[in-house]
Amino acid sequence: MASSAGMSSPDPSGRAPRKKRDRRELVRMGVAVVALILLVAFVLDNSNSVRVGFVFFSTRISLIWVLLIAAFLGALVDRLIILLGQRRRKRTATKPQ
Secondary structure (H helix, E strand, O other): OOOOOOOOOOOOOOOOHHHHHHHHHHHHHHHHHHHHHHHHHHHHHOOOEEEEEOOOOEEEEEHHHHHHHHHHHHHHHHHHHHHHHHHHHHHHHHOOO
């Protein structure tokens, strides 16, 4: 009788799990390459310098940095709002009535 030690058993569709994983990895790589190309195009398109005014001073900075900083600050505020909402719900759920 032949032993199947070390061999992967096929999934219910009859295909080996390795092929399915390889296809997923190829899709991920394809998506990553497309995302990288779009990122490079985005940076090149927004590389001109703009004047940014702050409360007490103004400066000239590349537009891509303004967009990236604004995106980062927006994501940070989003996370803080979610955390505050979770704390509030947790606090009201544990209050004795």
